[in-house]
Amino acid sequence: MAIVAQSSKFSTFGRPVLAWAVGLLFFFPIFWLFLTSFKTDADAVKPEYLLFFTPTLENYLNMTQNYDYWRFATNSVVTSVFATVFTLVVGIPAAYAMAFNPSRGTKDILMWMLSTKMLPAAAVLYPMTFLTKGLGLFDTHFLIILVLSLINLPIVVWMLFTYFKEIPKDIIEAGKMDGVNTWGEIKEILIPLAWGGIASTALLCFIFCWNEAYWTVRLTTTDAATLSKLIEGNRAPEGLFFGRLSAVSTAAIGPIVVLGWFCQKQLVQGLTFGAVK
Amino acid sequence: MSDRKLPRLLQTPAVLLLLVWMLVPLGMTLYFSFIRYVLNNLRKPEWTTPNISNWRGFGNYEFVLNSKSFILAIQNSLLIVCSILFLTVILGIMIAVLINKTFPGQGIVRVLLISPFFVMPAVNAVLWINMILDPVLGLQGIAVSGINETLISLRSMPVLGGFFSLWPQFEPISFRATQTSAIAVIMMVTWQWTPFAVLILMTSLQSEDQQQKEAAILDGASAWSQFRFLTLPHLGRPIAIVVMIQAIFHLSLYAEIEIVSRGNGNKNLPYLIGEFANNNIGAASATGIFAVILANIVAIFLLRMIGRTLME
Numbered sequence: 001m002a003i004v005a006q007s008s009k010f011s012t013f014g015r016p017v018l019a020w021a022v023g024l025l026f027f028f029p030i031f032w033l034f035l036t037s038f039k040t041d042a043d044a045v046k047p048e049y050l051l052f053f054t055p056t057l058e059n060y061l062n063m064t065q066n067y068d069y070w071r072f073a074t075n076s077v078v079t080s081v082f083a084t085v086f087t088l089v090v091g092i093p094a095a096y097a098m099a100f101n102p103s104r105g106t107k108d109i110l111m112w113m114l115s116t117k118m119l120p121a122a123a124v125l126y127p128m129t130f131l132t133k134g135l136g137l138f139d140t141h142f143l144i145i146l147v148l149s150l151i152n153l154p155i156v157v158w159m160l161f162t163y164f165k166e167i168p169k170d171i172i173e174a175g176k177m178d179g180v181n182t183w184g185e186i187k188e189i190l191i192p193l194a195w196g197g198i199a200s201t202a203l204l205c206f207i208f209c210w211n212e213a214y215w216t217v218r219l220t221t222t223d224a225a226t227l228s229k230l231i232e233g234n235r236a237p238e239g240l241f242f243g244r245l246s247a248v249s250t251a252a253i254g255p256i257v258v259l260g261w262f263c264q265k266q267l268v269q270g271l272t273f274g275a276v277k
Numbered sequence: 278m279s280d281r282k283l284p285r286l287l288q289t290p291a292v293l294l295l296l297v298w299m300l301v302p303l304g305m306t307l308y309f310s311f312i313r314y315v316l317n318n319l320r321k322p323e324w325t326t327p328n329i330s331n332w333r334g335f336g337n338y339e340f341v342l343n344s345k346s347f348i349l350a351i352q353n354s355l356l357i358v359c360s361i362l363f364l365t366v367i368l369g370i371m372i373a374v375l376i377n378k379t380f381p382g383q384g385i386v387r388v389l390l391i392s393p394f395f396v397m398p399a400v401n402a403v404l405w406i407n408m409i410l411d412p413v414l415g416l417q418g419i420a421v422s423g424i425n426e427t428l429i430s431l432r433s434m435p436v437l438g439g440f441f442s443l444w445p446q447f448e449p450i451s452f453r454a455t456q457t458s459a460i461a462v463i464m465m466v467t468w469q470w471t472p473f474a475v476l477i478l479m480t481s482l483q484s485e486d487q488q489q490k491e492a493a494i495l496d497g498a499s500a501w502s503q504f505r506f507l508t509l510p511h512l513g514r515p516i517a518i519v520v521m522i523q524a525i526f527h528l529s530l531y532a533e534i535e536i537v538s539r540g541n542g543n544k545n546l547p548y549l550i551g552e553f554a555n556n557n558i559g560a561a562s563a564t565g566i567f568a569v570i571l572a573n574i575v576a577i578f579l580l581r582m583i584g585r586t587l588m589e
Contacts, residue, residue: 016380022372023386026472030392032416033404045414047423090294093287101284109292111580116299118576120529122547123565124302126309126554131302150298157291182283211397213532218551228532231399235406235536242408249400260395261388268480271473271522275583276481276515 037246044242059247067248072230080209083148084202087156095160100172113154121214139220148209156205162274163197200266210256227252310337310562337563354545358527364467369474377482394472402536405465412449421449455542462533474519481515521579
């Protein structure tokens with residue numbers, strides 16, 4: 001009854017229209033980037049070709065030549081994939097220990113991990129440059145993988161912890177009765193059970209690695225430079241290259257935006273550290 | 278007990294890695310902040326290598342506190358963070374309440390809305406400052422010149438022309454300028470983070486007590502008082518979390534500021550540190566310590582809040 005009383009004119013007509021308008025408005029800049037990527041550089045700045053133009057793939061075909069796109073993209077893929085894998089390899093055992101064998105200090109350790117995430121990166125900019133140059137690690141894939149892992153480790157441990165907590169302890173205990181050792185427990189019982197949670201944690205970690213734009217810009221020059229660095233380096237195209245810049249930007253964000261659609265829900269869990277369900 | 282030892286040891290790699298990651302660079306920053314350390318100085322070459330004999334005490338801190346750019350950077354950090362927080366929370370509540378009820382295409386609208394959050398910050402800034410906000414070639418420039426042309430053609434109308442000639446011509450705004458670059462940064466980050474607020478608030482709205490709501494409706498409560506006295510209190514904690522998490526992310530904003538104006542007119546603390554770090558490492562380090570203090574003040578609140586809900 002209450003629902004009938006509630007459905008005013010606004011709910012049936014106004015709400016969908018307004019909601020769609022807001023959705024389209026927020027999506028518009030991405031759509032615009034995508035649309036511009038099919039215009040030639042000359043057409044992209046002419047008002048008469050704002051919406052109607054002859055689409056061309058030339059910007060995408062020349063992406064390698066104009067920007068060396070694939071080198072940066074390869075770096076992004078390599079660093080993000082390895083960083084995600086490494087973070088999980090370190091994070092899964094840690095989260096397992098905290099969820100199934102908590103001690104009095106577990107809560108404090110989790111809190112402390114989170115607090116490292118809040119340390120402003122800029123504060124340690126120079127020491128990082130100094131150290132990595134001294135150790136010969138500056139501008140190497142290894143360094144970027146390590147840094148990306150470390151900045152995402154707290155969030156990954158937290159997310160895995162909240163997933164693992166949901167698994168009944170009895171199942172793990174039953175494994176112990178059967179004489180399975182700790183590695184067996186993780187491999188045979190925990191990972192298959194928490195597979196969905198682990199996968200979405202990995203996906204979110206990958207997205208954060210891909211979009212990272214402080215260390216990847218400040219700790220690289222050419223060899224390990226990622227897409228963030230590529231785009232940042234072409235920040236002011238003097239208006240001449242909107243077409244090609246749009247194409248390379250679309251190629252830089254496309255895969256991630258699509259991946260993001262699949263893990264919106266995990267985002268809530270990950271970024272609020274399980275405090276909003 | 279011994280079969281519990283190994284499982285607990287499994288957290289050591291993670292803990293050790295983070296400990297090294299946090300303590301080593303931070304320790305160095307602290308050390309550098311107390312010595313004279315510049316990268317280029319011909320008259321005092323001994324200052325160009327870090328050495329304890331170059332001890333300066335709190336000199337770097339004094340230097341930073343007395344420099345005008347530090348005060349401006351603090352003001353800018355706060356201006357940018359507070360404006361973004363205000364806008365994202367208000368817009369987030371409005372949009373979350375709007376799309377929380379089922380309507381045709383709700384799933385698609387959700388996907389459209391969340392998309393900006395996954396755009397990498399560098400692309401976000403390049404896209405906004407060039408293709409949307411550029412005063413000549415961007416959509417802003419095209420829109421302004423379109424309006425002006427329409428205005429001019431209206432002036433030549435027989436009767437009403439006189440009326441339109443009273444209207445001024447519009448001037449496009451350059452968002453790379455000193456006075457406006459902060460506005461551009463606020464706009465683009467708000468665009469990116471409003472979806473985050475919407476997502477969190479919407480998730481929370483779904484767990485709202487529906488029975489309580491129906492009771493309120495039966496009692497004849499208006500839509501506004503339902504919102505004011507039931508929904509808003511329910512959203513209290515998620516709003517606090519949105520505020521805190523965003524504060525931490527936005528206090529370290531960097532790429533957007535670099536791309537919009539290379540810091541022209543709106544350096545925040547991380548940007549100022551980057552500039553100092555080109556030469557004066559002592560000052561950069563002292564500024565870094567101030568940034569750590571600022572972030573810690575924010576972080577303490579967040580950790581307290583999450584700590585309460587952690588182990589339930």
